[in-house]
Amino acid sequence: MKAYDAIVIGAGHNGLTHAAFLSKAGLRVLVLEKNNYIGGATASLELHKDWRYSNCSYVCSLFRPEIYQALDLGRHGLEVVPLQGSVTFKQDGDYFGSYHQSNLRRREIARHSKRDADASIRFDTDLMKWCRLIRGFLLRTPPDPASFKIRDAMEFAYLLKSFHKLSESQIYEFIRFFTMSIAEYLEQYFENDTVLAHYSGGSIIGTGLGVYSPGTAYVLLHHAMGDVDGNVGSWGFARGGMGSVSASLASSLRAVGGEIRTDAEVVKVSVNRGRATGVILASGEELSARAVISNLDAKRTFLGLLDPNDLPEDVVTRAKHFKIRGSSGKVNIALDGMPEFPALPEGSPLTLGHMHFTDTLERLERAYDDWKDDRWSQDPYVDMVIPTQYDPSMSPPGKHMMSVFVQYCPVEADGGWTDSKRGAFGAAVINQIADYSPNFKDLVLHAEIRTPRELEDEVGLTEGNIFQGELTLDQLMFNRPFPGYAQYRAPIKNMYMCSSSNHPGGGVMGAPGANSAREVLLDFGKSTTIPEDFGDD
């Protein structure tokens, strides 16, 4: 039997990132994937002939450029093209466009509210302050505030120093920011209903919270702190779909000798006298390694892969209570042509960006109310993009692919999901789009409809939570996934965690994979292959 230094469970983007950095350091690494394709939630599958979807994640911004550079992903086939602008269609036939051209963007806000046009300057500046602060922590292992180790003390000092750079009033504002709802936060800046609704969308994506729930302001930051080539807050399309992220990572990994096995589901981590020694596959095959790294979420890792008897009681309890509520669905659509949006002027560039149909905070909150009652939103919030306007590789010429992220969709549709309920959920989304695009329904050739049930069963995200754990303050930084376990080491020797359940959390970021690889290499006594943060200043 071949001996591995490290076995990574799950070939999602963090598992692949992690494995690539270990391989680069000279370790013999194997990545095991239960599906017959790699990527997890960064996958591009052809479900309808000649069309490829970004089946789960669909846009890219958070992925750390340091990782991109260090793993040479450009040469391994990754291209991230910035997407331009966004639009919210209004029920009265008008729309609010956030143009990629700043002069147009300003005039468009002023069309809805002159005051909001000016307030957006203050808003952008303030948000950038928090982005700047938080970005400095993405490629770092969080300190354990209760530890007296020199490294923790130094890391904690770094954290305090970052805060020290803020003025007194900025510190107050930052603390408020973390605990506020997005509605309350935005109402400090904007007055126009559509503007408020437009800006708040990013704060509920993926979360089991509503626009009036405390903590949603941070989720906005989580969606704004990424960048495309230094343009903080910008999002991009990976050419060929998000599967290109995992494909390029896999190519980079293989180039340094790493191995990937698909159709290889791990059912247990072997533990012997408090040490992880390898894994057991569904086929019964046993593999041994000096280190086992789980890219599964905290619930699956601690309640699935491990035996509770091998774990401290508090970890089992915390894993049971880990907040990982599924709240999102996804509809991917193959289109016979470009849908028309009569509200927009002819040739408008606004279809190039994110499209939304929810024009008030109240409608956003109502959509959340449905979810609380175990119903999918009857009037859902969607984040819709048509990447084939930029990317000719995902559909035949003249045809299009549409990716529709849907908030909210319950884990258990009242009485449990059935295929017909899933169809009804998809129809609610398609009907909403058709309300604004008269030729849309006629163009639909195929649709992949994914509720939290499919996200859990197919991808392996518990409850279908896209972040592998809610992004609330109690589960962020040194609290992610649990206090005392935020440094990527499991409470079992030689066992590590590299998934988005760990700092800095969800999104296609690669940072948990890279940060955890740094810890593994430290324990192996190897010099690090993980790049330092480029730094914003």
Added chain:
Amino acid sequence: MQSPTKQAGPNHVDYKEVLAPTPFLEHLDCYCLTQDWASWNGYKVARVYDTLASEYFAIRSTCGVMDLTPMEKYRVSGPDALLFLNRLVTRDISGLQPNRVTYVVWCNDEGKVLDDGTIFNLDGGHYRLCSQHHQLDWLLISSLGFDVTIEEETHSIAALAIQGPTSYSVLSAAGIKDLDQLKPFGILNISVNGIEYMVSRTGFTGDLGYEIWVDPCHASELWDMIFSLRERGLFDIRPTGLGALEMVRIEAGFILPGEDFNTAETAIRADHDRSPYELGLGWLVNFEKCYFTGKRALVAEVGRPIRRKLVRMCIEGNKVPTDAFLYDRQGGSRIGTIKSCVWSPILKTNVAMADVIYTKGNPPKKIWAEIYYQKELEWRATWAQCHISDKPFWAHRRSSLTPPEKF
């Protein structure tokens, strides 16, 4: 949910028109030989019409005309208009007479400058605030508790700046009477050929000059009134772009928020904003007047030695110190940066605005600039000594003479 109506909404922003036209655009376009356009507050204005030198010398030796419409303009009215404005700005403007203009800055609660501008007392309880940057949000926030109406009127007022030694003669010849007694910072309301104009003796050039304000529907009449004189070969009137304005405003020692310093509203990093003292505008701060926003912080600040200051500097030699770092000696410690600079054709020296670190409240004894410059694509570096100037580099007697010189 209601079903959305299927027709396009009203008043689209024209996405093909990235830069908005001012009411003068058609006329500007005829003169803009370079087609070198730039954005000023999102409006389409010329950077250079013909050559930078000819436009610079139009302002300094004859008459330069510039489209002023993109300047941010706000109308402040209502019973508390003056009270509100006096609370907003650091200067005491309670004595601002009707038909007079004054230069002001305003701060946030931390005493950091948000913007600078001018306040026009338009008489009848109406005021106009002109600013560099968008201020509606701040004005509305600050107006809480005051009985005032604040309206942004940038696009509702067309304006031209008529600047230079022959500007008085130009306007007189154009039919504007009673200009001889108009003092600097004065306002004259006058009707010419049935059209109402407001003329103010103001400008951003440090020279004799006027600004003329009119309803945008009469913009063409205003333009023709001036440029028909040019057609007749009089007074060497030339349209001037942003490039020439940048030259003359540095010579005149006028600071430009957003270029010479970060405005408080856009400062992301702590310590990247500036107080009036740090901008050399301490003379605009009045602690004797009623409370104004930022006063508490500024009172505390005057008690401490100043840490840095935006200063005017002359730089020896002829190499332009664009973006240069400043040092206490050649190869010494860094003590500042050049913010904006220009070779002054009229003074034959380099003049600049520079952000300089002060020690124990004192300016550096010596300042050296490390200057990078290019000859035939080859970069070279040199050192030049810099000298702080307390006065504007250019302040000609003609700019304040009343009545002005006639040509």
